[in-house]
Amino acid sequence: MARLVLPCKCAGLARMGLLGLVSSAPVNTYFSFPQSWFCVCFVSKELSLFISFIICSSPLVLDGHDVKLVSICVNGNELKEGEYLLDSRHLTLLSPPSGTFTLEIVNEIHPEQNTSLEGLYKSSGNFCTQCEAEGFRNITFYQDRPDIMAKYTCRIEADKSLYPVLLSNGNLIEQGDLEGGRHYALWEDPFKKPCYLFALVAGQLESRDDTFITRSGRKVSLRIWTPAQDVPKTAHAMYSLKAAMKWDEDVFGLEYDLDLFNIVAVPDFNIVTCRDWFQLSLKEGLTVFRDQEFSSDMGSRTVKRIADVSKLRNYQFPQDAGPMAHPVRPHSYIKVYEKGAEVVRMYKTLLGSQGFRKGMDLYFKRHDGQAVTCEDFFAAMRDANDADFANFLQWYSQAGTPLVKVTSSYDPKARTFSLKFCQEVPPTPGQPVKEPMFIPVALGLLDSTGKDIPLSCVYHDGTLQSVSSNDQPVYTTVLRVTKKEEEFVFSDISERPVPSLLRGYSSPIRLESDLTDSNLSFLLAHDSDEFNRWEAGQLLARKLMLSLVADFQQNKPLVLNPNFVHGLRSILGDSSLDKEFVAKTMTLPGEGEIMDMMGVADPDAVHSVRTFIRKQLAQELKAELLSTVEKNRSLYLASLEAPEYTELALQEYRTATNMTDQFAALAAIAQNPGKTRDDVLADFYSKWQHDFLVVNKWFALQAMSDVPGNVENVKSLLNHPAFDLRNPNKVYSLIGGFCGSPVNFHAKDGSGYKFLGEIVLQLDKLNPQVASRMVSAFSRWRRYDETRQNHAKAQLERIMSTNGLSENVFEIASKSLAA
Secondary structure (H helix, E strand, O other): OOOOOOOEOOOOEEEEEEOOOOOOOEEEEEEEEOOOOOEEEEOOOOOOOOOOOOOOOOOEEEEOOOOEEEEEEEOOEEOOHHHEEEOOOEEEEOOOOOOOOOEEEEEEOOHHHOOOOOEEEEEOOEEEEEOOOOOHHHOOOEOOOOOOOEEEEEEEEEEOOOOOEEEEOOEEEEEEEOHHHEEEEEEEEEEEEOHHHOOEEEEOOEEEEEEEEOOOOOEEEEEEEEOHHHHHHHHHHHHHHHHHHHHHHHHHOOOOOOOEEEEEOOOOOOOOOEOOOOOHHHHHHHHHHHHHHHHHHHOOHHHHHHHHHHHHHHHHHHHHOOOOOOOOOOOOOEOOHHHHHHHHHHHHHHHHHHHHHHHHHHHHHHHOOOOOOHHHHHHHHHHHHOOOOOOOOHHHHOOOOOEEEEEEEEEOOOOEEEEEEEEEOOOEOOEOOOOOOOEEEEEEEEOOOOOEOOEOEEEEOOEEEEOOEOOEOEOOEEEEEOOOEEEEEEOOOOOOOEEEEOOOOOOOOEEEEOOOHHHHHHHHHHOOOHHHHHHHHHHHHHHHHHHHHHHHHOOOOOOOOHHHHHHHHHHHOOOOOOHHHHHHHHOOOOHHHHHOOOOOEOHHHHHHHHHHHHHHHHHHOHHHHHHHHHHOOOOHHHHHOOHHHHHHHHHHHHHOOOHHHHHHHHHHHOOOOOHHHHHHHHHHHHHHOOOHHHHHHHHHHHHOOOOOOHHHHHHHHOOOOOOOOOOHHHHHHHHHHHHOOHHHHOOOOOHHHHHHHHHHHHHHHHOHHHHHHHHHHHOOHHHEOHHHHHHHHHHHHHHHOOOOOOHHHHHHHHHHHHO
């Protein structure tokens, strides 16, 4: 179900009333914005809790952070100091009345000083809220948990000239002018929600307006609010919004249920992490899954799946293998959304599109408007399809990435093909012993001509099981691997097939198989599953890179396997393939991905090998790449560093008619240090300096550069007029980009580590959430050689010894040191 969620924050004096602590009821809020300070008043008549909460002798504990208490009243009577306790994190009512009562709190906050961007803050002159994950406690004292549900009515007052736009959740009920040049707006959200979805914006904004007609014929007003100069950039956003609303109706049967849909875009916003949030992985995992499916339907499903899996492998898998490993339903400070989306996807893989839709329908029928659990979602999927999911819930409770090993055998006399699976989940902090997982493995079998073999049944666990659909054979089936070891046998197979395993990446696992390089080359050329076609190329590239890294470390000459070159040549020459798919297939695995596969990570060797392969491919595929340039774009040729190819990239840069082409040319030119690189970077900034999103890409491109000694350039960019350490997106672009450069971040002299250590301590005073994300770059320091370990450890110890360190940074730094 759709709900308004604005990226905003609030601050000032807050008055909150709580009434009706047992059943569902509304929360009324009142905000007043004077000229020089910001006042927030919550006046709640009835607060509904999803859980049954009866106040007897037990104290009532409310969360609060950076909030100054002014007064507190129960049923209109002000409490004395001995009747409540106040500390830096909580407000506790020692003996609240039993049953229904009214609680009124007045508190003071200062949003203009809020650099953490949690709660209410000021962004580009506008007041905004971000309450996810635990920001509401920065606004007022409250039970800041996702299972506390309430309806909200919000009245906002402000100086009309300073804050002409006043927005909050739900529908606009009333608005008007007040004395002294002020005005007000009254918003009402008729649907219960947790406080992390509360949102408010007040400021100088303009909107792009449109309407959407729901499938029942109801008219919904759509508005996308941005600073005035950014309104022209919202045309595609409005198109996407309308397409997404229609897609939700078609795919999930969900109709938007409010009269107004507001979106607010502001420059300063945190990427949300999660701490002690029991079921956020379900809500946000489902949200991310819906986004992935919508984007797949609007574009190339294969390309989108490749992008999502690459992100999972580059960010989630390394985390799963380190001290910050966590289950999908976390108990500590961590981001869970992408992994949660993969769990939702497995339901669809197991049940099929129709079965998944049945499960979703039952889920909404049972739980719309409730605070739900992962078990509730599981039960809906199971019950709607009368399905046996055995140990599927292990995905929510066990940390780590399962490793699945597959071996195959063929019996020509019996005409049977066997696949043996062995799974293990490596130990992680706090979970030394793991149980087997429920792993859906989608697969097909290819014959010697590259065609899919029809499948009708499989022998497993002592029984012959049909895999046909409506008595018709299928070409892809889903095996349910639920034990530590088990075997599946396919019958009536006339020749030894080549198995296409884990089609569409049906489970978030690491897979090892006995597929030979010849098998992988065959799959790269013939597999009907385009994801697995890409995956075969990636597996070949990983094997090649690891082999060449070993040669490099032993000072052996580097030689590129001609079969690998031939495979990529066939991809380049296949005009029937999606061009973006070709680009993905031509992209080598990242250096971080290869280092994760090594016993002791060697950044220098991996970088040298990847650079060698790129140059060799550019040389040996020169003709094909030049042909590609004539029709599209190619970055490989710039690797050759020859003047004619630099000029070719410059020509692409100058003649580009869109950002994608121009930035691709800029990235190619930026690979090679020198005056040309400096001039083009300066020219690009000159053209785009007023577009902060583009400038962020410009920062990231330079930060990730492999140019030797790039740490000094990044340090100088800290003083660039367009950079602001208080802006999370700029930090992620510049500092986060630098941490993604194996050559410079992992420099053997420790300069990269020292730079990050200094930045983390500066950030922690401004925005602990952002600082915690940055310090996580140290989490796998023990994977490197002794010299690098000593440099990284020194920085972690320096961070830990700092007085006043935030809880966020302390948790990650301490776990990293203890790993």
